[in-house]
Amino acid sequence: MSETSMTMTKSAPVDRTGTPLVELRDISIAFGGIKAVDHVSLDLYPGEVVGLLGHNGAGKSTLIKCLSGAYQMDAGEIFINGEKAEIRNPRDARDYNIETIYQTLALADNLDAASNLFLGREITGPGGFVDDARMEAETRKIMGRLNPNFRKFKDPVMALSGGQRQSVAIARAVYFNARILIMDEPTAALGPHETQMVAELIEELKAQGLGIFLIEHDIHNVMRLCDRASVMKNGQLVGTVNVDDVTDEDILGMIILGKRPGE
Amino acid sequence: MTQTSSATRQDGASPHTSAIGRFLRATEIDTRLLGMIGALALIWIGFHLYGATFKGFGAFLTPRNLWNLSVQTASIGIMATGMVLVIITRHIDLSVGSMLGVCAVVMGVVQVQVLPGLIGFGNPAIWIIAAIIGMAVGTMIGAFHGFIIAYGKVPAFIVTLGGLLVWRGVAYLITRGETIAPLDETFKLLGGGPYGAIGETGSWIVGLLGCAGVLWLLWNGRKRRRSYEFPLRPLWAEGVLGTIGCVLIIGAVLVVNAYPWPKGIVRQYAKANNIEVPDGGLFISHGFAIPVLILVAVGIAMTVLLNRTRFGRYVLAIGGNPDAAELAGINTRLMTVKIFALMGLLTGLSSVVASARLGSATNSLGTLDELYVIAAAVIGGTSLAGGVGTIYGAILGAFVMQSLQTGMVLIGFDSAMQQIVVGSVLVFAVFIDTIYRRNLK
Ligand SMILES: Nc1ncnc2c1ncn2[C@@H]1O[C@H](COP(=O)(O)OP(=O)(O)O)[C@@H](O)[C@H]1O
Ligand SMILES: [Mg+2]
Numbered sequence: 176m177s178e179t180s181m182t183m184t185k186s187a188p189v190d191r192t193g194t195p196l197v198e199l200r201d202i203s204i205a206f207g208g209i210k211a212v213d214h215v216s217l218d219l220y221p222g223e224v225v226g227l228l229g230h231n232g233a234g235k236s237t238l239i240k241c242l243s244g245a246y247q248m249d250a251g252e253i254f255i256n257g258e259k260a261e262i263r264n265p266r267d268a269r270d271y272n273i274e275t276i277y278q279t280l281a282l283a284d285n286l287d288a289a290s291n292l293f294l295g296r297e298i299t300g301p302g303g304f305v306d307d308a309r310m311e312a313e314t315r316k317i318m319g320r321l322n323p324n325f326r327k328f329k330d331p332v333m334a335l336s337g338g339q340r341q342s343v344a345i346a347r348a349v350y351f352n353a354r355i356l357i358m359d360e361p362t363a364a365l366g367p368h369e370t371q372m373v374a375e376l377i378e379e380l381k382a383q384g385l386g387i388f389l390i391e392h393d394i395h396n397v398m399r400l401c402d403r404a405s406v407m408k409n410g411q412l413v414g415t416v417n418v419d420d421v422t423d424e425d426i427l428g429m430i431i432l433g434k435r436p437g438e
Numbered sequence: 439m440t441q442t443s444s445a446t447r448q449d450g451a452s453p454h455t456s457a458i459g460r461f462l463r464a465t466e467i468d469t470r471l472l473g474m475i476g477a478l479a480l481i482w483i484g485f486h487l488y489g490a491t492f493k494g495f496g497a498f499l500t501p502r503n504l505w506n507l508s509v510q511t512a513s514i515g516i517m518a519t520g521m522v523l524v525i526i527t528r529h530i531d532l533s534v535g536s537m538l539g540v541c542a543v544v545m546g547v548v549q550v551q552v553l554p555g556l557i558g559f560g561n562p563a564i565w566i567i568a569a570i571i572g573m574a575v576g577t578m579i580g581a582f583h584g585f586i587i588a589y590g591k592v593p594a595f596i597v598t599l600g601g602l603l604v605w606r607g608v609a610y611l612i613t614r615g616e617t618i619a620p621l622d623e624t625f626k627l628l629g630g631g632p633y634g635a636i637g638e639t640g641s642w643i644v645g646l647l648g649c650a651g652v653l654w655l656l657w658n659g660r661k662r663r664r665s666y667e668f669p670l671r672p673l674w675a676e677g678v679l680g681t682i683g684c685v686l687i688i689g690a691v692l693v694v695n696a697y698p699w700p701k702g703i704v705r706q707y708a709k710a711n712n713i714e715v716p717d718g719g720l721f722i723s724h725g726f727a728i729p730v731l732i733l734v735a736v737g738i739a740m741t742v743l744l745n746r747t748r749f750g751r752y753v754l755a756i757g758g759n760p761d762a763a764e765l766a767g768i769n770t771r772l773m774t775v776k777i778f779a780l781m782g783l784l785t786g787l788s789s790v791v792a793s794a795r796l797g798s799a800t801n802s803l804g805t806l807d808e809l810y811v812i813a814a815a816v817i818g819g820t821s822l823a824g825g826v827g828t829i830y831g832a833i834l835g836a837f838v839m840q841s842l843q844t845g846m847v848l849i850g851f852d853s854a855m856q857q858i859v860v861g862s863v864l865v866f867a868v869f870i871d872t873i874y875r876r877n878l879k
Contacts, residue, residue, distance in 0.1 A: 245765055266767040281765045283758030285825035286751075294755055295766035297748050304746040312666045 188419075189223040189402050194257040196221050196386040197355055202241055202251035211237040212248070213410035219355070219386040224377060226401035226418070227390045228430055233407040235390045236278055239357045242388075243275040244268035255355075266295075274353035278360050278390070280344045284333035288325075289314040291332055292347045317346045321376065337364035345376065356380060359390045374400060394423050408433040464675040470819050470874070474834045478841060485845035497848050501697035505724055507837070507844050508694070509630040512729035513538075513792040514807065515836035518814035519740040520784035522832045523777050525815055526757040528824035529587065529594035531778065533601030534785045534811055537579050538804030539609040541789035545572035546618030546799025549625060565625035573786035579605065580782020584775035594778075602808065609801035619798035629794030630727035632699045641725035645691035652683035695723040729791040733833065736784065741829045753777065757825035813860070814839050817867045821875070839863075 195218040204212045212234045219225050227235045240246040242253060244265040253260045255271050262268050268275070282291050289310040298313070300306040311328055318325040322342040332340055341364060348356055358377075362370040377400050381387060391397050397404055398418055406413040406429040414435040416426070425436040462469065482498055490496030497503055517534050524531050549568040557563065583601055587594045627634040636644065656676050663670050671679075699707070699722040707722070708715045744750035755763040756770050764770050793799045816822065817838055818831030842863060846856045 243765075264767070265765050269767055275765070277765065279761075281759065281762040283755040283762050283825070285758035286754060290751060290755070291762075294751070294763070295768050297751060299748070303748075304742075305748060305751055308662045308666050308668070311668070 189220050191220050191223075193220070195219060195254070196223075196256060197242065197388075198254040198257075199238070199242065200252045200254065202238060202248050202253075204237060204241060204246060204248045210410045212241070214251075215407065215410075215412045217388075217405055217412070217415065219388060221354075221386055222381055222384045223403070224381055224387045224389055224401045225415075226397040226404040227388055227407065228392070228394075228397065228404055228426065229407035229413075230430065234410040235407055236359055238407070239275070239359060239388055239390065242268065242355075243273060243277075243357055245275075245277075269295075269351075272352065272354040273357065274348035274351060274355070275357040276341075276344045276348050276359060276361055278363070280340055282332050282340060282343060285331050287311075287331055288318070288328055288335075288343045288346075291343055292317075292350060294347075296351065313350070314346070317350050318342065321346055321349065322372065338366065338369040341365060341369065341373070345373070349376075349380070354385060356385050356387045358387065360392065361389070362391065362393065362396065370396070394426060397426065398423060406430055461675075464672050465679055466671065466675075467679075471831070471834075473874075474818065474831065474838070478834065478838055481838065481841045481845060485841075485848060488849055493849065498845060501693050503844065503848070504693050505697045505727065507840055508730045509727045509795065510844065511833075511836050511840040512630075512727075512733040513788045513795070514810045514814055514840065515733045515833045516736050516784055516788040516791065517781075517807065517811045518818070518832035518836045519736055519829050520781040521811050521815040522740075522818070522820050522827040522829055523744065523753050524594070524781050525812075525820045525822060526753055526824060526827045527774065527777055528757060528760070529774070529777070530812065531580075531583070531594065531598045531781050532808050532812075533579075533583065533598040533605055534781065534788075535804040535807035535809075536602050536605035536609065537576055537782060537785045538789040538792060538807055539801055540579065540605045540612070541572040541576045541786045542793040542799040542803045543609050543612045543618060543801055544575050545569065545625075545790065545793060546621065547612060548572075549622045550618050550620075560623070562624065564622045565628070568622065568625060569628070569787075569790045572789055573783055576782040576784075576786025576789065577779050578782065580785065581775055581779035583782070584778030587778065588771035588774035606801070606805075609803075613799075613801045615801060617798050617800045621794065621797055621799065625790075626794050626797055628728055628732070628790055629792070629796065630729050631795075632703045632722075632724060634729070634794075635694075635724040635727045636731070637725040638695045638723040639725075641691050641695055641723070644726055644731070645687050648687040649684040652687070653680055656680050691726075694726050697724045698722060699724065729795065732787070732791060736787070737829055737833050744829060749773075749776070754825065757827075759825075809864075810836075810839050810860075813864045813867075816864070816871070819871065821871070822868075 197217075197219040199215065199217045202212055202215050203210065215234070215238055217225065217227075217238075227239070229235050237246060241248040241251075242262065244262045244267050247263060253262060260267075260271055262271070262273075265275075283294065286294070289307065292314050293310050297305045298309050300309070315328060318328075322339070325339060325342060327335055327339065332343055335343070341361065345361065348358075362373050365373065374396065377387060377389065389397075389401060391400075401418050403415055404418050404421075404426055405415040406426065408430070413429050413433050416429070416435070421436060429435060462472075486496040486498035488496075489498060517538075521531060521534070545568045548571050549564050553561065553564045553567060579601070583594075583597050586592050586597050656679060660670060660676060698704075701719060704720050704722055705715065707713070708720060713720070744753065752763060752768045752773055755766065755768065756773060760770060789804070792803055796803065814835035815827065815832045816835070818828065818833070818835030820827030820832060839860065842860060843856060846859060851859070
C-alpha cells in the first residue's frame, strides 16, 4: 500500500435517518451440520460502504450470496427500501438492481470481455440476434473509464491477467446501473496500482449514492473506504462499528477475539 | 502479470512473424480449420493414389465417389451439429443412433401403414406429415433425456447410455424386427438418388447464391466494423477470403454436375418424358443431392444459433463456467432440456435422410451412429472439457469420418479392419487435439 492510501479522503457522514437501502434481518443458512451464517442482521444506506470482515470461513461470502440470489437462506428476511424482497435466484436480485462481484469472479473463461459483461443481458438487434459489435463498442466505452489500459477485447478472458479479469467483473456490475453493489474481496488478486484503481472507483460509486457491501481483508483499505465495518466469526455477527469511532486495533481485536471493543 | 502465449501472439507486433503467419493473422483464418482441411486433403489424395497404384484405378477423386461421399455424410453431419452443443455444455449423448432407429420406424409405420388408410395411398402430404411426426418424436425423446439430466441430476452419460438400449428395444417392439417398405416416393427424394438431386441448373443457382452470400457476409462484416471504428482486415485479405469461398463453392458445383445419371435411369426418364436418346447417350447431371442441401441448411442455421443468438451464447457460457452462467441469471437446467430436445430434433431430421436413402425403415437403422457423430464433433475441434466447439468443424469432422470409411471400402478393407482404423483415428485425433490445446496455453 502506498502512503497516500492511508490519508483520509472521506466525504460527509452518511445520513442514516431514512429507510435503509438494504436490511438483512436474522439471516441463517446451514450446510449439513455447519451453521455458515447464524442469525445475522445488517443494514446498508444509500451512499454508504459497509465493510464485512472476518477470518476465512467466517461466513461472509455465504451471507452476501443470500442477498445476491446465489444461495437460498434457511431463515430470515431481506428488505429493500423498506419493502420485503423475495430473492430466490440471481435473476430476482438483478431485478432489485443488486449487482455482485464474486470472490471467484464468475466469468466464463472461454468468452471475451463483452460476452461476459453482457452475459444474461445481451444487446440484441433486429431479428433478436445478439449485436456483438454494439456490445464490444459499449465494453470499450466503459473499459475506457475503468481501466484505460485494457486492450484485449477479442481474447477469451482466460487469456487475461488477474487485474484485467477483475476489471471485467467490475465493469459488469457497474455498467447496469446497480443501486446495491456487493464486492467480495475485489482487490485480493490485484497489485497496488490496480487496488488503487478499485479504491477510487468505490469512492466514485459511493458519491453517486450506491450502497456497497465490501468484503475486504486489508484493514487499511477498510479504514479508508468504509463508513461502517461489520465483523463476523463462526457464522455469527460479532458487531458493527462506525469506522471513525474505532482504531485498526479495535477491529483486529473483533476479528481475532470475537468481541466488541471494551467488552 | 502473466499472460498466455496465445494472447501475446495475437498482440502481434513481432518483426519475426513469417509470411504465412502474417497471412493467417490478416485473414483471421483459424489454424485449426487449416489443419482439418489438410487432413481431409491428405485422406482423399492418399486413398486416390493408393487405388491408382495398387488397384490400377484411383476411384476416390471421381465425381461419382465425391457425390456419394457428400450424401453419406449428410446423416452423420446433421446430428454432429447438435452434438457440438451437447458436448460444449459438458454433456454427451450416446443414444442418437437408437433414437434415429425409433424415429425411422415410427415414420415408416406412419407413412406405410397409417396414413394411406387415412388420407389415401400416394397422397402428396404423406411425406411431410411423416417427417414432422418423426422429428417430433425425436424432440420429445431428447427433451425427456434432458429433463432427467437437468432436474433428476442423473449424468448425461448414464441417461443416454440407458437410452441407447431402451430406444433400440422400443424400435424393435414397434416393428417386431420386420423391415417397413416401400416408403413414400416423395419421402424417398429426401435421401438423395438421381431424382433426389436438384440437377445442373438448380446447382448453379444454389452455387451462385452461395457465392453471393459469402460476398455479402464479408461486405456486411466490414461495414459493421467500420461503423464502430474497429480495426479492419486489409482489403487484399477480404479479397482472398472471398475468392477462396467462391472457388470452393463453384468447385463443388462443377463436381456434382460432372456426375451423370446412370444409363438405366436416363432410359427410364427418357421413356417417361418421350425424349429421344441420342447415340452417345444423354448426359443428365445429378447436381447437389437434397440431403446435402439439408445438411448445408442445418449447418447455417446451427451456426447462426450458436454464434448469433442468446441461446447459443448461453450454451457457450454454460460450457465455459456453469456456475458463472447460473449466477448471471441463466436458467441452466431449462437450457439443458432445450439442448437435448434440439439434439433429438436433429436426430429426427437425420432419421428422415437415412431412412429415405435406404428406401425402407428397419429397427437397426443408425446402429453405431453415436460413435461416428461424437467422433465427428470431437475431430472437428469440440472439446470434451466443454466450452469450445464449432459447427463447421463438426461437419468437416463428419466428412473426415465418412471419407475414411468410404476410402477403406474402395480399397477393399474388410469391416473388421475399418473398425480398427476408425477407432484408432478417433483416439489419435483427440490426442493431437490435447497437444494443440496444451501448446495454446
Ligand atoms: N456450498 C457450500 N456447501 C457447503 N459448505 C459451504 C458452502 N458454502 C460455504 N460453506 C461453508 O460455510 C462456511 C462459510 O464459508 P464462506 O462464507 O465462504 O466464508 P468466508 O467468505 O467468510 O471466508 C465455511 O465453513 C464453508 O465451508
Ligand atoms: Mg469468502
